[in-house]
Amino acid sequence: MTTPKKSNPDELLIGLVSVSDRASSGVYEDQGIPALRDWFSSALTSPWRMETRLIPDERAQIEQALVELVDKAGCDLVLTTGGTGPARRDVTPEATLAVATKEMPGFGEQMRQISLRFVPTAILSRQVAVIRETADHAALIMNLPGQPKSIRETLEGLKDADGKQIVPGIFAAVPYCIDLIGGPYIETDEGVCKAFRPKSAIRQK
Numbered sequence: 001m002t003t004p005k006k007s008n009p010d011e012l013l014i015g016l017v018s019v020s021d022r023a024s025s026g027v028y029e030d031q032g033i034p035a036l037r038d039w040f041s042s043a044l045t046s047p048w049r050m051e052t053r054l055i056p057d058e059r060a061q062i063e064q065a066l067v068e069l070v071d072k073a074g075c076d077l078v079l080t081t082g083g084t085g086p087a088r089r090d091v092t093p094e095a096t097l098a099v100a101t102k103e104m105p106g107f108g109e110q111m112r113q114i115s116l117r118f119v120p121t122a123i124l125s126r127q128v129a130v131i132r133e134t135a136d137h138a139a140l141i142m143n144l145p146g147q148p149k150s151i152r153e154t155l156e157g158l159k160d161a162d163g164k165q166i167v168p169g170i171f172a173a174v175p176y177c178i179d180l181i182g183g184p185y186i187e188t189d190e191g192v193c194k195a196f197r198p199k200s201a202i203r204q205k
């Protein structure tokens, strides 16, 4: 199967997957996708578009959503929120690993380090990040915890009262990772998240 060609090759296509039994069944309103959408609206200055899914904590449905978003919709980056903990129904990391071609352990390690600055239960999150590669396309898939506030915390990291970065958020490394897997060149608002690239990889304006 070939991934559909984008109308604008510079546009980042982001898949956002909220994994929650209660939000998907209407017990409470989903705050995961709105929090992700708001964060990307503030952080990205290059063109982007999103595809969203709200699903229960069911491994088969999570795997299907991830495969569809990468292989059919052509997403370059997919973020999940929820289902990373130790409870019986928390299976997002297993579903993510099942669709992976490469593991990216640094993201999970860094997210737990960041989250420990906010909550001691950060070590309960089994979140992973992976690459999924098809014949003609690749995407970075990352798990975030379910607490809506954890989205900003992990992506942006921790800053002091003057806005100086204390712990770097994981998103700082995402633009270069997307470069390396053949995706679009992502630019960010440095006030929210300063992307890091080696000098040789910085595009001259």
Ligand SMILES: Nc1ncnc2c1ncn2[C@@H]1O[C@H](COP(=O)(O)OP(=O)(O)OP(=O)(O)O)[C@@H](O)[C@H]1O
Pocket: 018, 019, 020, 021, 022, 023, 028, 029, 030, 031, 032, 033, 057, 082, 083, 084, 085, 087, 145, 146, 147, 148
């Ligand atoms: N999509 C969501 N929208 C709003 N709040 C959420 C969402 N997902 C999780 N939360 C909040 O974060 C807490 C921890 O998330 P966690 O993923 O462990 O939820 P959970 O207990 O497995 O329940 P569920 O899967 O039904 O959301 C939840 O108890 C809830 O308060």
Ligand SMILES: Nc1nc2c(c(=O)[nH]1)N[C@H]1C(S)=C(S)[C@@H](COP(=O)(O)O)O[C@H]1N2
Pocket: 081, 082, 083, 084, 085, 086, 090, 114, 115, 118, 119, 121, 122, 123, 124, 125, 126, 144, 145, 146, 147, 149, 150, 151, 153, 154
């Ligand atoms: N940044 C951040 N990370 C966090 C949290 C949080 O509030 N903020 N909650 C923790 C808690 S209480 C749990 S149980 C795990 C797993 O959450 P999940 O099952 O919702 O994915 O994430 C942890 N990581």
